[in-house]
Amino acid sequence: MATINDNYLKLKAGYLFPEIARRVNEFAKSNPDASIIRLGIGDVTEPLPEACRTAMIQAVEDMGDRSLFKGYGPEQGYEWLREAIAKNDFQARGCEIDASEIFISDGSKCDCGNILDIFGNNNTIAVTDPVYPVYVDTNVMAGHTGDANERGEYGGLVYLPINAANDFTAQIPTHKVDLIYLCFPNNPTGAVATKEHLQAWVSYAKAHGSIIFFDAAYEAFITDPSLPHSIYEIEGARDCAIEFRSFSKNAGFTGTRCALTVVPKTLTGKAADGSDIELWKLWNRRQSTKFNGVSYIVQRGAEAVYSPAGKAQIQELVGFYMKNAQIIRDRLSAAGLQVYGGVNAPYVWVQTPDGLSSWDFFDKLLHNCNVVGTPGSGFGAAGEGYFRISAFNSRANVEAAMDRISEKFKA
Numbered sequence: 001m002a003t004i005n006d007n008y009l010k011l012k013a014g015y016l017f018p019e020i021a022r023r024v025n026e027f028a029k030s031n032p033d034a035s036i037i038r039l040g041i042g043d044v045t046e047p048l049p050e051a052c053r054t055a056m057i058q059a060v061e062d063m064g065d066r067s068l069f070k071g072y073g074p075e076q077g078y079e080w081l082r083e084a085i086a087k088n089d090f091q092a093r094g095c096e097i098d099a100s101e102i103f104i105s106d107g108s109k110c111d112c113g114n115i116l117d118i119f120g121n122n123n124t125i126a127v128t129d130p131v132y133p134v135y136v137d138t139n140v141m142a143g144h145t146g147d148a149n150e151r152g153e154y155g156g157l158v159y160l161p162i163n164a165a166n167d168f169t170a171q172i173p174t175h176k177v178d179l180i181y182l183c184f185p186n187n188p189t190g191a192v193a194t195k196e197h198l199q200a201w202v203s204y205a206k207a208h209g210s211i212i213f214f215d216a217a218y219e220a221f222i223t224d225p226s227l228p229h230s231i232y233e234i235e236g237a238r239d240c241a242i243e244f245r246s247f248s249k250n251a252g253f254t255g256t257r258c259a260l261t262v263v264p265k266t267l268t269g270k271a272a273d274g275s276d277i278e279l280w281k282l283w284n285r286r287q288s289t290k291f292n293g294v295s296y297i298v299q300r301g302a303e304a305v306y307s308p309a310g311k312a313q314i315q316e317l318v319g320f321y322m323k324n325a326q327i328i329r330d331r332l333s334a335a336g337l338q339v340y341g342g343v344n345a346p347y348v349w350v351q352t353p354d355g356l357s358s359w360d361f362f363d364k365l366l367h368n369c370n371v372v373g374t375p376g377s378g379f380g381a382a383g384e385g386y387f388r389i390s391a392f393n394s395r396a397n398v399e400a401a402m403d404r405i406s407e408k409f410k411a
């Protein structure tokens, strides 16, 4: 009899978004005339930038021309895309990242999970709480944790609470952890990290031989010029950090699929015999074996993000969502709610009023305002008492949702 990976049985059954859907459907069924506005799921709403579409249409034409047709591409991604990324996203910011250290993929979600393939099973793993659930669940699947307790915390993981008292940036641990997941600008809290904060993490990682997994999916939403966009802006990060980036949020590629992972050639990990092994070689081997690259058409679309027209369109797109975020922040604050984030990130993190639980506030907003958000407790035990509102929506929806909330929560 074939056996299964029992670690999957430890997973809390994809609780958050199915439970939101269940409550929304139930409400919609008994209130068929209610117009529900969804500011919950972190998916983009605005169409793909024209520069990306034009490049992809041209790429489709290339595929119809015998002399330009492309079969399997390099597993690491096409050189022209990796060069454009190295130059624009890294070298232009003073980061010493070479195109050969960039690996193109079909998503950061997959990369965040797949990266565990090249690490051992006995590492101590730290995540913030609240956190992007992918980091936790992929470690559960890989057998790196024990069972979950009633608060949803898995045995064996180190949870670093982030809250208003620490500006939603985790305290650097005093003991050793081997792998650390950091996400800035943060999903779900919208918090950011200063250079000093990241420098403290890099110093910690270098002192302990730890590796930082830095998720920069929201770097394009940074408006404060003093904030780092990449962990490689921090001295020493080439020796201790892997960075994940994605075209999903800046360029609206959530349905088109293209992302990248940076593995500097200077990064090493310990083999069982105590020798230092280059992580780049392992990741290159892993990708070459288990992945066959991103579609040529999509990579051409991603390349267009770096064209002059693409840059202007991306800036406009990001600016549009950030204006939404500002409206959400301003209107909720005016209604007497305490809000965080939303200045350098497309998420506003709201403290629930009157000590309501995250789910009680969810129900209240759904029933009284017909607005859907995401309960903070779904991102981790320390998210209890908070609520995430996404700026990814049309202006009309954002304004209508804020009108409804302002009316109900009039100070």
Ligand SMILES: *Cc1c(COP(=O)(O)O)cnc(C)c1O
Binding pocket: 042, 106, 107, 108, 109, 110, 132, 183, 187, 215, 217, 245, 246, 247, 248, 249, 254, 258, 259
């Ligand atoms: C949306 C998001 C990503 C991007 O994932 P893709 O698979 O590239 O679409 C990565 N990390 C976080 C925290 C996100 O919210």
